[in-house]
Amino acid sequence: MRGAAGARFLADGFLSVVWAPPCAACDALLEQPTRGAVCAACWQRVELIPPPLCTACGLPLPAAPAGVHAGDCAACGDRPSGAAPLARQRAAGWYRGALRSVIRAFKYQGRRSLAEPLAALMRDAGGPLLGAADLVVPVPLHPRRRWARGFNQARDLALRLGPPVADVLRRTRYTRPQTALAAARRRANVAGAFELSYRGAFRMRHAIAGRTVVVADDVLTTGATLDACARALRAAGARAVFGLTAARVAPRRRRRSPPPPRARAARRLPAPTPAAPPAAYSCP
Numbered sequence: 001m002r003g004a005a006g007a008r009f010l011a012d013g014f015l016s017v018v019w020a021p022p023c024a025a026c027d028a029l030l031e032q033p034t035r036g037a038v039c040a041a042c043w044q045r046v047e048l049i050p051p052p053l054c055t056a057c058g059l060p061l062p063a064a065p066a067g068v069h070a071g072d073c074a075a076c077g078d079r080p081s082g083a084a085p086l087a088r089q090r091a092a093g094w095y096r097g098a099l100r101s102v103i104r105a106f107k108y109q110g111r112r113s114l115a116e117p118l119a120a121l122m123r124d125a126g127g128p129l130l131g132a133a134d135l136v137v138p139v140p141l142h143p144r145r146r147w148a149r150g151f152n153q154a155r156d157l158a159l160r161l162g163p164p165v166a167d168v169l170r171r172t173r174y175t176r177p178q179t180a181l182a183a184a185r186r187r188a189n190v191a192g193a194f195e196l197s198y199r200g201a202f203r204m205r206h207a208i209a210g211r212t213v214v215v216a217d218d219v220l221t222t223g224a225t226l227d228a229c230a231r232a233l234r235a236a237g238a239r240a241v242f243g244l245t246a247a248r249v250a251p252r253r254r255r256r257s258p259p260p261p262r263a264r265a266a267r268r269l270p271a272p273t274p275a276a277p278p279a280a281y282s283c284p
């Protein structure tokens with residue numbers, strides 16, 4: 001061990017003894033504080049969304065046979081092409097467990113150094129989207145929430161994704177956090193809540209027209225926020241809009257519908273007794 005590696009080893013030892021910082025996600029003491037605010041074990045526990053994925057919505061598909069293109073899920077395949085405001089969506093991992101803890105530390109504890117490793121997950125998951133993009137647009141915060149939090153987490157992520165970042169959207173009204181609402185009310189909560197910012201309207205409209213844009217955010221819940229942003233960008237002339245987030249809430253599995261009453265009644269009936277043997281075979 002020499003040079004930088006040796007210096008880091010000494011710094012890690014010194015910091016872990018003198019400062020003893022805890023992991024921002026699991027509170028265990030960091031053995032290597034110079035490597036970031038989250039321990040290696042937490043990063044290993046992040047649940048990435050496994051391929052094959054629907055090319056449109058980015059949800060996992062049942063495994064396709066080798067060499068067969070998986071394509072779209074049933075819901076996206078039934079939709080007319082171009083009907084959805086977001087042409088494609090990708091998220092790096094599921095919003096639960098370690099990744100949820102990392103994002104909450106980033107967002108609510110102001111651990112902005114976590115933007116880089118989270119953006120690295122997004123670059124891996126959204127490579128083709130970013131490769132086709134002319135611009136990245138962060139989901140804006142309302143000024144009141146931006147002031148309270150001190151930063152816009154979506155912008156911190158967007159700045160690390162590669163393509164140029166354009167702050168062209170603004171919120172037209174203060175909206176309640178999507179996580180505080182039932183799924184059915186989330187779409188109404190953000191419907192029409194985004195438009196081109198004043199600065200964007202004058203300086204950036206020409207930059208959006210005909211361009212492919214990636215909208216970036218930390219978490220996708222129902223997709224209502226990204227959809228609302230995409231509608232505003234499409235209305236401003238964007239050719240295509242993609243969505244990219246660090247995490248997404250896993251869709252709930254549909255409950256199996258209960259069996260019809262007749263089937264339930266049949267289940268309670270006693271097993272049929274075997275028919276009596278024909279008389280011809282009866283014992284004498």
Ligand SMILES: [Zn+2]
Nearest residue numbers: 023026039042
């Ligand atoms: Zn940890």
Ligand SMILES: [Zn+2]
Nearest residue numbers: 054057073076
């Ligand atoms: Zn789909």
